Amino acid sequence: MQWRKGKRVAIVGGGPGGISTALAFLKKGFDVKVFERQAEPKALGGAVLLSVPVLAVLQDYGISLDNFGSHTTVAFKNNKGKMRADLPFNPIVEKAFNIKGWHYGVLRSSAFAKMLALVPEDIIQSNHSFSHYEENANSVVVHFSGGESVEADILVGADGINSKVSTQAFGDPGLFHIGLRIWLAWCDPIDGIEPNTGVISHSHKYQASYFPMLHDGKPGYEWWIVEPQKEHAPKPADVKKHVQNILKDFADPLPRFPDATDFDSQIFCWDVYNRPSLSSWSKGRVVCVGDAVHPVSPYAAYGMGMAIEDGYFLAKFLEGKDLSAVTEINNGFTRYEQERVKYVNHNVEFARKMGNIFHHQPYPLAKIRDFIYDHTPILNYMIKKDYLSEQEAMCMSMSELHVKQAG
Numbered sequence: 376m377q378w379r380k381g382k383r384v385a386i387v388g389g390g391p392g393g394i395s396t397a398l399a400f401l402k403k404g405f406d407v408k409v410f411e412r413q414a415e416p417k418a419l420g421g422a423v424l425l426s427v428p429v430l431a432v433l434q435d436y437g438i439s440l441d442n443f444g445s446h447t448t449v450a451f452k453n454n455k456g457k458m459r460a461d462l463p464f465n466p467i468v469e470k471a472f473n474i475k476g477w478h479y480g481v482l483r484s485s486a487f488a489k490m491l492a493l494v495p496e497d498i499i500q501s502n503h504s505f506s507h508y509e510e511n512a513n514s515v516v517v518h519f520s521g522g523e524s525v526e527a528d529i530l531v532g533a534d535g536i537n538s539k540v541s542t543q544a545f546g547d548p549g550l551f552h553i554g555l556r557i558w559l560a561w562c563d564p565i566d567g568i569e570p571n572t573g574v575i576s577h578s579h580k581y582q583a584s585y586f587p588m589l590h591d592g593k594p595g596y597e598w599w600i601v602e603p604q605k606e607h608a609p610k611p612a613d614v615k616k617h618v619q620n621i622l623k624d625f626a627d628p629l630p631r632f633p634d635a636t637d638f639d640s641q642i643f644c645w646d647v648y649n650r651p652s653l654s655s656w657s658k659g660r661v662v663c664v665g666d667a668v669h670p671v672s673p674y675a676a677y678g679m680g681m682a683i684e685d686g687y688f689l690a691k692f693l694e695g696k697d698l699s700a701v702t703e704i705n706n707g708f709t710r711y712e713q714e715r716v717k718y719v720n721h722n723v724e725f726a727r728k729m730g731n732i733f734h735h736q737p738y739p740l741a742k743i744r745d746f747i748y749d750h751t752p753i754l755n756y757m758i759k760k761d762y763l764s765e766q767e768a769m770c771m772s773m774s775e776l777h778v779k780q781a782g
């Protein structure tokens with residue numbers, strides 16, 4: 376493994392953001408080391424929806440999209456099954472990437488395993504827990520808790536929501552619990568569900584949703600519940616009974632999912648934390664990606680996808696640069712931030728707003744909200760304006776990944 380001055384990229388954290396960053400920089404000819412505190416990088420269990428730009432990036436890294444995920448149309452409904460909004464496909468985006476649809480359901484562990492398989496041996500240095508860094512005029516020295524250290528040209532903090540890199544660079548993140556907990560589950564196929572269709576549905580208090588997905592090429596479903604809940608609330612003794620109790624007020628097929636799910640290995644609880652948005656993700660020779668600078672909430676703030684995109688764009692804007700020169704680095708970081716910070720903060724804040732609207736309104740207001748969403752196109756309008764249009768614009772700007780059209 377080479378470690379040439381001017382090309383040395385040290386990445387702390389081997390999650391989706393760190394591995395994407397590694398793949399993107401390797402592709403651009405840089406020397407890369409990923410330092411992961413665990414014995415091996417692991418994806419949290421459960422399923423995830425990845426959207427077209429993320430698929431295009433993964434395809435660019437070398438992942439085949441055949442049998443990668445389940446292509447899905449998305450509908451927003453109320454808990455009785457009444458349609459409120461849909462997410463249409465944009466034929467221009469489809470044509471640009473030659474990828475059908477918009478959302479793909481995948482099992483996180485199998486998608487992550489495909490990314491890991493592309494990383495050459497020796498790049499990932501396991502059992503390395505970052506402690507701090509020191510920056511000097513010509514390099515950055517990264518220190519680990521065992522006393523080891525490494526000199527690099529840039530340091531990428533991809534160490535997740537409790538990032539030590541980000542805390543050293545930008546101060547305490549001020550994490551706060553957003554008053555939501557999510558039960559994320561997956562199961563094998565069950566009968567009688569319209570194919571390629573995912574539903575996000577709301578009662579006056581809960582969200583319950585499902586999507587088709589592929590896990591290791593096999594079909595199945597992911598399903599989840601968003602539940603308003605205080606920080607540190609105790610977990611229910613009987614999780615299955617708890618979720619069944621919530622799902623009984625939802626239209627078919629949602630109440631049928633728990634019986635198809637193994638509650639020992641196919642359901643995960645996620646207590647959701649956020650931080651105030653940052654206006655910059657870099658300082659000197661240090662830059663961050665993923666949850667280290669923008670932990671997500673549910674509702675389209677697709678954390679795994681955004682972490683993967685960050686790594687791709689960071690390498691794109693540092694391509695060809697001599698990383699010994701701090702001015703070149705800063706120029707690349709600035710372009711990366713111009714591309715990502717506003718866009719990502721918008722997504723995260725929109726997601727938080729949706730969480731508030733759907734789960735934290737007192738009863739009379741919740742009833743009025745539901746009446747409006749059931750009888751007007753407002754929800755449809757909000758989703759298209761605040762979520763889809765931004766994503767579509769980003770897709771069109773990624774022209775280097777567009778397929779060449781004949782003629």
Ligand SMILES: Cc1cc2nc3c(=O)[nH]c(=O)nc-3n(C[C@H](O)[C@H](O)[C@H](O)COP(=O)(O)OP(=O)(O)OC[C@H]3O[C@@H](n4cnc5c(N)ncnc54)[C@H](O)[C@@H]3O)c2cc1C
Nearest residue numbers: 388390391392412504505534535645665666677678679682
């Ligand atoms: C239970 C749960 C369920 C989730 N479900 C979804 C979902 O369905 N959809 C979705 O889009 N997002 C989901 N998320 C969010 C998603 O996991 C993150 O947004 C995404 O993983 C961010 O990727 P990342 O690489 O930035 O950080 P992470 O995935 O957190 O990876 C950080 C890596 O850094 C390592 N690390 C941390 N500290 C150090 C250190 N000091 N030294 C070295 N290494 C270190 C960690 O071990 C880890 O491997 C979920 C999160 C949780 C907790």
